[in-house]
Amino acid sequence: MRKPWLKRLAHASEPWLYSAPSLILIIAVMLVPLVVGISYAFRDIQLLNPFSGGFIGIEHFRDLAKDAAFYTALKNTLWWTGASVILQFFFGLFLALLLDKPFWGRGLVQALVFLPWAVPSFLAGLNWAWLFNPVIGPIPHWLFALGLMDQPGNILSDPRHAMWGPIVANVWWGIPFFAITLLAALQAIPRDLYEAASIDGANWFQRFRSITLPFLAPTIAITVLLRTVWISNFADLIVVMTGGGPADRTQIVASYIFTQAFKRLDFGYASAIALVLLVLLLVYSMLIILLRQTLLNKD
């Protein structure tokens, strides 16, 4: 009688044993501080004010609703995230397809094109800010020579186009991420399928549509989901390259939180903004997960 019971317990606890180290870390270092952080959104937490810390209810959110800079940041976040993810994804997918074909020197090429990912984001930001700088960078002079600019100026201080600076830096930095993940998924597709399809007379596009895409779809869904969320939370490049300027034209929600938390040391207000962003991203993720579920169920 006892043995099957013990066996059942051992069987039921097995997945938990595998997951335990990860779960303990996540709960202790992320979930608990998250709850504490959410409580900050309803408190008056200013690092330099020793009398702060009191509970103030939804006052931060009332301020937020009237905060014009927040709405600008929200709009900029959509633009920044959308453009970055789409460009990274298509360039990344194309690169993965190029690298999926065997050719001489592929290992070296892979190492070279994936290298930007190894560059610290902070340094990547400075590097691109430098490239866009008309005094010492080449890009303004190239744009001028192509007739795209009236005179070699700094795109980062041009209110109309400033956002393209961090976006280009982000695309450069993020292509390898998509390429690596998609390449790994491509390599896992059984080669016989392609051979069989070729024998049946399918051309490249037909093979891509009916073999490659269905196999990649789950990977694409999860990568795009994670990437979108990461990029909308990713303030490093903007903070380093423009600091949100000129005139808040490149200020995204994440960099706005950064400004509130680190320059004004207002952790309470920063947490309130972060909470709003969190809710928006959760809604977005739910939609994507539902989409993925329906796609998977269709097969």
Next chain:
Amino acid sequence: MKRSVLPTIAHRLAILCYIAFALFPLFWLLKVSVTPNDLLYSEGVRLWPSRTTWDHYAFVLQHSAFPTFFKNSVIVAASTAVVVTICASLSGYALSRFSFRAKYLIVALMLLTQMFPLVMLVAPIFKILSPLGLTNSLTGLVIVYTAFNVPFATFLMQSFFDGIPKDLEEAAMIDGATKFIAFRQIILPLTLPGIAATLGFVFTAAWSELLFALMLINGNSAATFPVGLLTFVSKFSVDFGQMMAAGVMALIPAALFFLLIQRYLVQGLTAGAVKG
């Protein structure tokens, strides 16, 4: 004959474009780091300066705590990468191979950790780690970075495990192996490319992290490289040559690491293809 040559040329050309786009900014970094100060602005747009100098490097190595930053970053990034990969292999395997009731709860929890702005955690984490003596310590940084990277690494490993047929370990278990032995001896070796990719991702992520390093570390003794670079920006705000020299040196381990992983990745993939 012609029909097979044209796509090949297009393929190689596209590859070349990617290489140029990926490497040009890094080339520029190198160029600026060897340009003497007096030529920095006058020869700003030239592809290579008429004179080169190692002065910026010498200054950084002799007059800054950069060697310490470097050592700290290597310790933090390497430890984080190893610990995360171990945790993520286990939890990724659990998500891939077991069906249990709380699985969706775990997935939801891990997705949740990817949703919120990490800025939100800075103050609470500081307050939690401080009484434990884990602020201003590399161990504290490793713990924080490990937790941050485990969720994504788990998903990554899970997708690699999903790609391996279940029959393999079922066969081993019929032969008398326990599930864990089957996991360690049969499944893990097959996911070497996945492990390599995970190690690479986590190493570079930990190597680049700035925000928490800034908040949790004060003083030079435990500072990591991004914090060191920021010190450079604020202290020598116009000395781009020195900053870029420091940047180039900081790139070297990441680049080497990537080259190594790369070879390993290709090897693993080829081995997998032969077996498959």
